[in-house]
Amino acid sequence: MTRLDRREFLFGGAATLAAGASAAAAPASKLAQRRPGYGAAATLWNLQADPQYGEAISAYCTQVVPELELKWPTLRPDAHTFAFERADAILDFARQNDLTMRGHALAWYHDIPDWTKQIKDAKGVERAFVDHIATVVSYYKDKLTSWDVVNEPIPDNPKKVTDRRDSFWSQNLGDRWIPLAFRTAAAADPYVKLAINEYDIESAKDSFIAKRAAFRKLIMDLLDQGVPLHAVGLQSHLHAELEIDTHGLAEFVTELRSWGLEVLVTELDVNDQKLAGSPAERDAIVAKRVDDLLTAISTSGPVRSILTWGISDRYSWINGTFAREDKRPNRPLPLDGEFRPKPFLDVITKFTNAA
Secondary structure, three states, X not given: OOOOOHXXXXXXXXHOOOOXXXXXXXXXXXXXXXXXXXXXXXXXXXXXXXXXXXXXXXXXXXXXXXOOOXXXXXXXXXXXXXXXXXXXXXXXXXXXXXXXXXXXXXXEOOOOOHHHHHOOOHHHHHHHHHHHHHHXXXXXXXXXXXXXXXXXXXXXXXXXXXXXXXXXXXXXXXHHHHHHHHHHHHXXXXXXXXXXXXXXXXXXXXXXXXXXXXXXXXXXXXXXXXXXXXXXXXXXXXXXXXXXXXXXXXXXXXXXXXXXXXXXXXXXXEEOOOOOOOHHHHXXXXXXHHHHHHHHHHHHOOOOEEEEOOOEHHHOHHHHHOOOOOOOOOOOOOEXXXXXXXXXXXXXXXXXXXX
């Protein structure tokens, strides 16, 4: 089913994979018993290119999530191919370093390969959608702790709580695309944790409050339909200039937990593009935002899983997307560009030790 031998992706030097690294993983029930703790998103390219990158993840993390390698464009170069080798190489890295791995993402409005647009009718789209999810989840059965099944289903400025993001999937499958994704994933692996994942709901800005309300409504609707939803992922791509809505977020998380859902922090980083001041001053504000976020989430229970979207500022997507006017690099992650710990990491340690 894969196109390439995984040995082509083995790492050199200190990161060389052991011969037994691809052995069968522990059953899902045993994986679930391991405390997730702190983890980071990683790309295979960076793991291969920079030994410090893998060493940092191994030193500080208990879990990892592929940043790109489980998304449709990487896994599905064409309608007939499942290319698992790059994600498998990250799973091998995780196993060798005694890390767990979670999956991201099975269904997303973005990053849909061009070949899907050539499908002529809704039935064909549904076949491709179901086949993809069933095949990928089955392939990684008993190997991952959780999946982001549906990613970013709410528009950025919802006018009503019933608003949903328009997408290729909704255009062809209607509102049922989200329940269909979860039910297909659950049928393929009844034991893996299934999550719905969203961003920009953490602050007190009007659009964030509206988005949080629409996200809440969607989650309620899915539970009312008996959809197998186990966890809610708060991406937490924070904006350093915006304070956290600690009261509103704490209420939201408390309610989710009362419904039996786990709350995961899945893509944490802090965009400091609009902050003035020295690196130390910016780092202090970034750490405060993270502390406020995790304090709000932990009001009703410990934060058992915190993942940042990368681990070092050197490889953050924010530096490539949100350039600062002063031309200095952004400082969005727990380690700086030289892999030195920042106050951000101290906050994560505080909350993971308390979990």
